[in-house]
């Protein structure tokens with residue numbers, strides 16, 4: 001019987017995001033804390049009788065050949081052949097796309113990371129977590145974090161990761177209804193690229209002192225995104241009435257942390273109809289990691 005695996009691809013929030021410099025290749029040096037949350041896409045992997053890799057679901061605006069899921073699967077297949085001399089079986093990959101594209105929630109990157117983790121197990125390709133992170137990085141700066149799979153303080157372009165403890169909490173997230181192209185924000189002449197460096201313990205001791213997530217640092221991409229995309233500015237302003245609301249990634253989504261689910265529910269009930277709003281719980285680690293390395297790990 002052909003093996004079917006159903007695997008989660010959770011979203012991330014950037015609790016703060018500082019742009020600290022720019023590399024000669026144009027990529028930006030960042031400092032950020034990545035937080036996984038319990039909302040995301042779900043991917044379904046079904047092995048094939050041949051060696052083809054196919055996407056089984058149409059994703060509007062993303063041709064199959066450009067889909068990060070397909071590109072990640074092909075990269076891993078080539079690496080598995082190089083290592084073992086054998087071609088692993090092909091796979092059909094269906095996707096329940098929940099996360100908005102251009103939302104700053106890292107949906108495409110998380111899909112790609114889940115593909116790497118799931119196929120590495122399914123194919124018994126034997127790559128270590130670090131090797132999967134290295135393989136994913138050229139496809140997207142957020143992919144190593146999703147493979148790493150724990151709340152993390154990140155530097156470099158997001159690939160230098162250290163696990164960090166943050167308090168459990170709930171988030172209200174607003175989708176302002178626009179898609180923000182990441183490159184457009186990073187290439188803006190208005191972007192500040194010289195935020196002073198912090199060290200991880202600055203963040204940790206701030207949390208310990210304040211006993212909560214509100215207020216450390218800022219998102220340096222927010223000023224540019226809100227100027228170019230007014231609905232993002234409106235969402236920041238509205239949610240800011242209930243706490244320290246800020247944008248995740250390069251936008252468009254805006255979030256605010258709450259200590260309890262009840263507090264999150266109370267704010268969610270007031271979100272204007274023009275926007276999509278939802279709540280999510282902070283995850284300490286990626287749900288797939290409980291399940292790996294055995295393929296039996298994914299919910300079948």
Ligand SMILES: C[C@](O)(CO)[C@H](O)COP(=O)(O)OP(=O)(O)OC[C@H]1O[C@@H](n2ccc(N)nc2=O)[C@H](O)[C@@H]1O
Nearest residue numbers: 014026027028109140141142157158182183186249250
């Ligand atoms: C802003 C973040 O969401 C923070 O988590 C990520 O750094 C963005 O990661 P991503 O969407 O995976 O971005 P990529 O697909 O790697 O890059 C898209 C484009 O954004 C710009 N980019 C991205 C990441 C980075 N550290 N510096 C950049 O300048 C580059 O122009 C790049 O061509």
Ligand SMILES: Nc1ncnc2c1ncn2[C@@H]1O[C@H](COP(=O)(O)OP(=O)(O)OP(=O)(O)O)[C@@H](O)[C@H]1O
Nearest residue numbers: 067068101102103104105106107108109111182249
């Ligand atoms: N499987 C995929 N899911 C979503 N987007 C994909 C996928 N494959 C490729 N893409 C491309 O990647 C772009 C960014 O999508 P993604 O959902 O990762 O955005 P994002 O949430 O803004 O990410 P980030 O937080 O990393 O900036 C999309 O606009 C799309 O063109």
